[in-house]
Amino acid sequence: MDALAALMKGPLPDLYFCIGNPVVGNPTQYMVEEAFSALNHPGRYLTCEVQPTELEASMWGLRALQFAGGNVTAPFKQQVFPFLDDLSESARLCQAVNCITRQPDGTYVGDNTDGKGFLQSLKEALGDIAQRKVILFGSGGAASAIATELVLAEIRELVLVNRSEDKAQAVAKRLQGISKTIVRTEKWEGTYRLQEDGLVTVQATSVGLFNKQACINVEFEGGLKDCLACDVVFNPVDTAFLQKAREAGWKTLDGLGMLVNQGSIAIRNWTGLEPDRTLMRRSLEEAFAVLTK
Numbered sequence: 001m002d003a004l005a006a007l008m009k010g011p012l013p014d015l016y017f018c019i020g021n022p023v024v025g026n027p028t029q030y031m032v033e034e035a036f037s038a039l040n041h042p043g044r045y046l047t048c049e050v051q052p053t054e055l056e057a058s059m060w061g062l063r064a065l066q067f068a069g070g071n072v073t074a075p076f077k078q079q080v081f082p083f084l085d086d087l088s089e090s091a092r093l094c095q096a097v098n099c100i101t102r103q104p105d106g107t108y109v110g111d112n113t114d115g116k117g118f119l120q121s122l123k124e125a126l127g128d129i130a131q132r133k134v135i136l137f138g139s140g141g142a143a144s145a146i147a148t149e150l151v152l153a154e155i156r157e158l159v160l161v162n163r164s165e166d167k168a169q170a171v172a173k174r175l176q177g178i179s180k181t182i183v184r185t186e187k188w189e190g191t192y193r194l195q196e197d198g199l200v201t202v203q204a205t206s207v208g209l210f211n212k213q214a215c216i217n218v219e220f221e222g223g224l225k226d227c228l229a230c231d232v233v234f235n236p237v238d239t240a241f242l243q244k245a246r247e248a249g250w251k252t253l254d255g256l257g258m259l260v261n262q263g264s265i266a267i268r269n270w271t272g273l274e275p276d277r278t279l280m281r282r283s284l285e286e287a288f289a290v291l292t293k
């Protein structure tokens with residue numbers, strides 16, 4: 001009835017979007033609408049598959065229709081830059097946008113909430129991270145967003161390890177000197193051995209996505225103190241990488257927490273409201289269960 005009253009008497013609900021290609025299988029709409037509903041926020045969220053040749057027209061269309069904000073997913077995270085009025089520091093530094101917010105003056109600002117979502121999970125798991133050394137595998141979009149936030153958070157040291165070393169070097173060059181964090185790259189030849197007390201490692205390659213057995217070529221030393229292994233892959237939630245880490249006595253952090261957090265930060269950007277993250281996690285689990293039915 002509230003929705004009908006809004007339709008007949010106004011104000012109309014805020015509209016939000018997710019654009020990407022492909023987007024079937026992306027659970028964000030379900031997660032966000034569940035959160036909106038619990039918040040009593042009258043927002044409507046639409047998942048739209050956009051052809052690459054239509055990106056420009058789509059972006060002007062979303063503006064003309066006064067969408068309040070939305071998400072951008074592959075392959076458009078870099079390509080939306082020309083259609084935005086401003087960028088957050090995170091989006092500028094990692095050169096990717098996954099969240100857009102309409103400002104009160106009608107301008108559109110791009111942010112990157114992937115790295116921020118990860119950082120929130122990491123801080124919740126460890127508390128103070130200032131003295132930590134992080135070994136980050138991968139140098140694609142997710143890794144670059146995470147690296148950016150780790151450097152902005154001024155961790156002690158960040159080591160970037162990627163199959164194509166040039167990509168790791170490009171990320172390191174971009175982040176060099178931004179804060180006091182030591183940023184360097186290491187070659188990934190054969191098995192990478194993780195063997196220091198207090199280490200944090202992040203699996204940010206796409207290996208293991210939709211594949212329970214697949215794992216990057218790493219070895220976790222046992223008997224270490226205070227080590228944490230994190231995976232960005234969220235489906236399956238308990239990846240082969242995390243299982244291998246646990247077997248060696250490491251603590252672990254899954255990618256679903258990061259996915260929930262990046263979504264909750266987006267909702268905060270759009271509405272100023274704090275969504276229920278437990279409910280959001282449950283919605284994602286429900287959505288992924290549909291895929292396996």
Ligand code: NDP
Pocket residue numbers: 114117137138139140141142143162163164167204205206207209216232233234255256258259260262
């Ligand atoms: P990209 O395609 O941008 O990057 C993929 C990365 O994986 C590259 O560094 C690539 O190395 C590396 N890689 C791929 N195959 C292998 C392999 N066989 N061995 C070693 N390295 C490999 O992907 P994204 O960064 O966008 O996504 C990465 C993962 O992060 C995906 O699983 C995605 O679902 C997940 N993700 C999770 C989020 C969350 O909230 N939990 C948010 C965003 C993404 P190379 O450069 O050599 O090709």
